[in-house]
Amino acid sequence: xxxxxxxxxxxxxxxxxxxxxxxxxxxxxxxxxxxxxxxxxxxxxxxxxxxxxxxxxxxxxxxxxxxxxxxxxxxxxxxxxxxxxxxxxxxxxxxxxxxxxxxxxxxxxxxxxxx
Amino acid sequence: xxxxxxxxxxxxxxxxxxxxxxxxxxxxxxxxxxxxxxxxxxxxxxxxxxxxxxxxxxxxxxxxxxxxxxxxxxxxxxxxxxxxxxxxxxxxxxxxxxxxxxxxxxxxxxxxxx
Numbered sequence: 001x002x003x004x005x006x007x008x009x010x011x012x013x014x015x016x017x018x019x020x021x022x023x024x025x026x027x028x029x030x031x032x033x034x035x036x037x038x039x040x041x042x043x044x045x046x047x048x049x050x051x052x053x054x055x056x057x058x059x060x061x062x063x064x065x066x067x068x069x070x071x072x073x074x075x076x077x078x079x080x081x082x083x084x085x086x087x088x089x090x091x092x093x094x095x096x097x098x099x100x101x102x103x104x105x106x107x108x109x110x111x112x113x114x115x
Numbered sequence: 116x117x118x119x120x121x122x123x124x125x126x127x128x129x130x131x132x133x134x135x136x137x138x139x140x141x142x143x144x145x146x147x148x149x150x151x152x153x154x155x156x157x158x159x160x161x162x163x164x165x166x167x168x169x170x171x172x173x174x175x176x177x178x179x180x181x182x183x184x185x186x187x188x189x190x191x192x193x194x195x196x197x198x199x200x201x202x203x204x205x206x207x208x209x210x211x212x213x214x215x216x217x218x219x220x221x222x223x224x225x226x227x228x229x
Contacts, residue, residue: 001174009155032215044205044220051215090157094214101165101214102148102173107157 002027004091004106012112013081021076021109023065023091030096033074034103035065039087047089050074051096061085086113118142121206121221128193128200129229136191136224138206144219146212147189151175152203152223161204164189165212193226201228 005024013019025031035047048059055067065076074091088110092103119140128134140147146165150158160173164183178197183189189208193200204224209216 004157006157036218043222044207044218046217049215049217096215100171101212102160102163102171103214103218104160104174105150105158107155 001100002031002093002095002104004093004104006089006091006106006109008109009107010110010112012114014114015083016080017113019076019078019081019085019111021089021091021111023074023076023106024072025074025091025093026072027093027095029098032094032096033065033067034092035059035063035074035076036090036092036105037087038090038108044090047076081111081113083113083115085111087111119206119208119219119221121204121224123224124222126224126226127229128226131195133192133194134226136193136204136206136226138189138191138221140187140189140208140219142208142210142219143186144208144210145186146209146216147183148207148209148218149173149179149181149189149191150205150207152205158205161191163212200226202226 003026033050037047038044050057058064090108091106122137148163149161162181164170167186180192206221207218
């Protein structure tokens with residue numbers, strides 16, 4: 001079965017700092033990869049996704065993520081964070097070839113951006 | 116206004132009691148999911164249904180049961196066999212169950228044990 005590891009549990013940054021949140025998955029086959037975000041008091045929403053093609057994907061609000069197959073990683077990046085990026089971020093994976101077609105989520109990273 | 120409605124927002128369970136969490140969607144989505152969210156553990160899959168009248172166990176199905184008799188409804192019952200039910204429960208849906216579709220989430224139900 002697939003699993004997802006997010007090693008940064010709580011990240012505190014100042015506004016305008018650069019962000020990189022780590023995500024590693026374990027699954028030997030082809031995968032679909034996602035980042036979801038949960039802003040305070042709001043529903044979980046999709047930030048970006050990767051299915052195939054260009055391993056660098058761009059999402060909403062200036063976020064991007066890079067799929068590195070050899071490292072089983074899908075790290076989330078943003079060049080300059082804003083206070084409004086304060087939220088919890090979840091990486092998720094599904095197998096694209098076979099197996100369970102429901103998202104497996106990581107434990108989440110809480111990002112706190114200080115003004 | 117399309118979306119997913121979860122009710123109630125807060126629910127309290129007594130020892131030995133079964134409780135049912137409601138999840139309704141008007142998005143005409145085939146697939147629906149139940150996740151449990153605990154602090155520091157992210158979201159863990161309880162059950163999912165790729166199509167009406169069918170569902171599969173997730174990673175932590177013990178102590179829970181579901182039904183999918185209608186496309187728009189996917190209720191979750193937390194039975195007395197679930198020894199640690201206190202958690203935040205999230206329902207989600209996707210257009211299909213292929214695993215490559217965006218999930219739409221409800222606002223959640225906080226379940227606590229009295």
